[in-house]
Amino acid sequence: MKEPALLRLHRRITRWPAGTWLFSRAVCFRAPYFASISPRITVLEPGRCEVRIADRRRVHNHIGTVHAIALCNMAELAAGLMTDVTIPTTMRWIPKGMQVEYLKKAVGPMRAVATPLEAPREAAEGYELPVEVVVTDRGGETVFTARIRMWVSPRR
Template identity: 35%
Template sequence: MSTNNRLSRLVGKINSLPQGLRPLALSLVMGRVIPFAGTAGTRVMELTPQKCVIVMRNKKKVQNHIGSVHAAAMGLLAESATGFMTGMSVPDNRIIVIRSMTLEYLKRASGDMTATATFSDEQLAYVKNTDKGDIEVPVVITDGTGTETVKATMIWAWTPKKA
């Protein structure tokens, strides 16, 4: 199922680069699109219309008082993973906005954090073919040990752009 928006075309070009260059190129581009994600040092490891994987290193600038990634930084990670993926699927004549964020902190995190968001075929078709709507996008956040530490759901909405 092809997407004809600017973001997906740009990501398609980046995904044609050698595998070793893709995360850096994706991260630089997405950091320009969403400056806060760039400031926090998120690393886009994979980005397709049906999957987004982003890593946030446990560095001082994103840490809380106990040395793990701050809860708000995990919210940024979840929003970025779901938003980048949704953004690849919404046609250019629409605008997307986050409508709701729900994060449940399950365990204390250790090390770097990884957010993985996915769309089913049905969800992807809905986003592409619905002029005005919203969709619930789950995202799993794991820590450096592979343990799920945050369960999150983002609701993204879109409407036609005003002329």
């Protein structure tokens, strides 16, 4: 099976000094909205993506915790990248829906880990691929979870 272009790029760039920073910037150049949270993509492999964000004022809400939508952006980014490098290269994806739970105040730097809940497959028709994203704080406590339904369909 052919390796996804995004995964090849990640593997090539992250070997360089400051490679994870550079790769993260490249992703945000391609999808500019995600730059609002200044993500750092630290792990990207089939079946898993890890994204971190620093504790910056720009991601805070009015009470000084990480804003709910910043957590949603982080979750969508991690899920999208993981899906892109996990599904067969003959397939494409788009988020179809997201269900989230805020479990405790999100204080400090955050870490999101995205994994598929089912094995992706090649198919003649589109199908939903559920992805779980767990966001933890510095102490490893879960502060937020998301279940994102990705619509996976054949490339035209």
